Amino acid sequence: MKNIGNMILRRIGQSVIVIFIVTLIVFLLMQLVPGDPIVNFLGPSATEEQIAYYTKLFGYDQPVLIQYFKWIGGLFRGEMGRSVAMQSEIAPILVQRLKNTLSFVLPGFVLAVVVGVFLGIVAAKNRGSALDSVISIIANIGMSMPMFWFGMILILVFALNLHILPTSGYISIQEGGFAEFAKHMILPTIVIAMNPLASFARQTRSSMLEVIRQDYVTTAKAKGISQRAITFKHQLRNALIPIVTVMGMSLGGMIGGTVLVESIFVVPGLGNLMITSIKGRDFMVVCNGVLVISIAVAICNLIVDILYGFIDPRIRND
Amino acid sequence: MADKLLEIKDLSINYNTEMATVYAVNGLSLSLDYGETLGLVGETGAGKTTTCLSVMKLLPEGVGEIASGSIELDGVDIVKAHEDKMRELRGHTVSMIFQDPMSALNPVMTVGDQIAEVLHEHNPNMTREEVGKAVDNMMEMVGIPANRKVEYPHQFSGGMKQRIVIAIALVCRPKLILADEPTTALDVTIQAQMLGLIHELQVELNTAMILVTHDLGVVAQTCEKVAVMYAGECIEYGPCSAIFDSVGNLHPYTQGLFDAIPKLDSKARRLETIDGMMPDPTEKLQGCRFADRCKHATDKCKTAPQMKEVSEGHFVKCHLYD
Structure with a gap:
């Protein structure tokens, strides 16, 4: 220690x-x-x-x-x-903008981690099956899809056609309560999560495949423990190092690269502030x-x- | 209780790969009493490890397949047994000591946890303290101070790791241990130590064992019975004494194995070898599988020989003894 x-x-x-x-x-x-x-x-x-x-x-x-x-x-x-x-102190503004940015980046990151790792494990466990192919295709689409296009499609479907979510904007919890805040953050969260989600899924799949045939996995099977314990205690933990590396890099990138999402959904975040200030x-x-x-x-x-x-x-x- | 601990009858195992079907085990029959030790001898690729894995039903998923025959372990039909039943047996009734201790342990778990895991799985009623005690006990039994249980595999030497692997295999006091070349990856000085330890514990816990090896010396030291495998078949089976002190009634392959052991009193400059290689396991052969390499081969060998008892309890599969 x-x-x-x-x-x-x-x-x-x-x-x-x-x-x-x-x-x-x-x-x-x-x-x-x-x-x-x-x-x-x-x-x-x-x-x-x-x-x-x-x-x-x-x-x-x-x-x-x-x-x-x-x-x-x-x-x-x-x-x-x-x-x-802005004719004012920078610190309080930056803090406020950072909060706004994190309010969709952090949930987006959690979403990407949970879903991405889950999909990666499922794909690795069913290697070569139809399910594996479907997940690979989803991951490829997720990685190559332009963020702004995906954002616009989501707005089109959920805001303009289904009318269940607002098109854009940001409402803080103090102003509109948690429900309103969350409603406005759902689409940005999904959009920012898509790309890292896909890369986590791919990384998890490949590093799980690397450990899946290790001798210690056979040892674990020979102990008679459940498939679940084998997956999480023996395989995932050993596969985790490269996954965590990718996650760390992604989170850093997500915080710094929110401009597109903030522009699409008109969120007054760090990215928007940077663009206005550079201009x-x-x-x-x-x-x-x-x-x-x-x-x-x-x-x-x-x-x-x-x-x-x-x-x-x-x-x-x- | 069944009278035999393990009864393998006419077992055939295939590996279905993309390239071809490999016939790894062909019509193997073996049986083992409670508490008995059987040496399973044969060269690389003879099907020894495959046989062991099939007893635990751990053949590579989707590739290895039991094509025919039956395996009965302690009264349970392994071939038909459900995965849940198999999980109950693994680690508890039958456990395995693996060939390479360097890779057989999970590098990110403490050795204590790895031993405790088996206990937790098979004794859900045991408290943490009881499990902890049992782990300490087991570690002392294999000769490792119990206070080292919080350490990780990379902090142990190869021989120590193998001791841990043995502790994992024995902690639930199984009725059968499958020791798959437990000393091959260790250096010679440790080998004898390890075999001694396994044997000692086996006697202490009254466990039966199948010892897979290609070292006949090891078999002579530890086993009561020997089965010699060649190209997926058992070609010779009998008590150690009958085979090691044989009176010229061995299978030619077994005889070849003995001749290949260097002798202190011989003046020969070169070791005897068995010419040729094992037949291609992707081909299904008709006659005796060893015929191509056999000095005594005749036309008769184009038909498959049957097991024959040449002396009490000593069986040979060869036309020489028809």
């Missing part, structure tokens, strides 16, 4: 370094992008004086490195700076957004690393 503690500390240290480098790169890149947040915000009728005033107000007249370290210093005090376009050259928002996403990815990786240790004792003891 001491080993696990050390490993976690080491990984956190590595993550901090990676995140630091990411912030630096993003910050410098944003300086290279043509356009100016102040000019964008004030519009074409702004006078030279106005532009100079606001530029000074936001500190954009200072050298780039000074600006960078001011930002980083602020982060340690829990401040992310102010958005030019408005509101680069402090972009930098902070990237920071939040990279922290999320780092956390996913950390969780995966910790899970490895729990799944496989051979990794734990290294």
Whole structure:
């Protein structure tokens, strides 16, 4: 167990370094992008004086490195700076947007894990059967289907034809209660889950097939234990490492790649915020957004690393 | 209670692969008394492991198939038995010690849990403490300190792993152990130790055993009876004493096996070998399967020989003794 503690500390240290480098790169890149947040915000009728005033107000007249370290210093005090376009503190907005995004990404992830792993197991157990083929076809469709198209089809069927779900929008639990919130999140959840679901199913199938004929599975059968116990205790646990790897990468990708789903369903999430901010050259928002996403990815990786240790004792003891 | 623990009659097993049908076991008959030890000898591919797996009904699903014959274990018809009944028998009435201890244990479960699993399955009424005690006991019996039960297979050496495999096989005190070349994967110094251990426990628990091996020395050490398999058939069967001290009435194949053992007192520079290879198992043969490699083969060998008793309890399947 001491080993696990050390490993976690080491990984956190590595993550901090990676995140630091990411912030630096993003910050410098944003300086290279043509356009100016102040000019964008004030519009074409702004006078030279106005532009100079606001530029000074936001500190954009200072050298780039000074600006960078001011930002980083602020982060340690829990401040992310102010958005030019929204004329407000960035931190509370980012937190709100992240919440909105997670309210369909996390359920979508759980859905993908449960259904994907289940389908993968079923396919592996019935290898070569019609069921296996059907699952493979579903997985292939899931992986290759464009998200926006799938989203539109779902809107067409469930909102416009069947009238059981709203077409789009976001209603928080405080505003409309849980039922309304959930209703609006069902379709985004399904759309964001589709692609990872398919890849989890495929990964589970292939890694289950790898362990299905292992000697220890025969040992387990010779013990007389049930098929279910063999599947879950002996096969799935041994097949889990590559599955968990794919899951960790997917979750990170899902949090960072929600733009399409948020656009289709008009969810005010992180992805939408990033797009608007890039268009408005509101680069402090972009930098902070990237920071939040990279922290999320780092956390996913950390969780995966910790899970490895729990799944496989051979990794734990290294 | 049936008078025989295991009665295999005229058993044939086929493997139906995409390429061809492999006739792995052809008309095998064997029987075993309670508490008895039988050595099952033969070269690779003779059908020894297949026979063992069929007793547990663990032939590869969808591929291995019992084509004909019957297996009766402790009064239960294995061929007809339902999967639920088989699960009851596996681990409890009959258990198996596998060839390769390196891969026979689940790498992500502690060895204690792997032993306890069998107990939990077959004794649902046992409390956790009782199971824990039984596991400790069993580990001590196979010579591993009980406090190591929280460790994982990769923390043990090969010989230790085989001890764990033996503990798993014996913890429910089965009536029959199928030991499928239990020492092949271990180095020679450990082999003798392991056989000694298996034999000791077998006597202690009054368990019958089928010991699969291609080492005749091992058979002489541990077994009461021997069955020699060749190309899926039993060609010689009898008490160890009759076969090892035979008076020139062995099957030519068994004789060949004996001749292939290096002798300390001989001046020969090269080992005797049996020329040729086993017949292609995808072909159904008519006559004696060994005829192609046999020094004594005659025209008669084109017809299949029958089992004949050459001395008391000693059967040979060869036209030499017609």
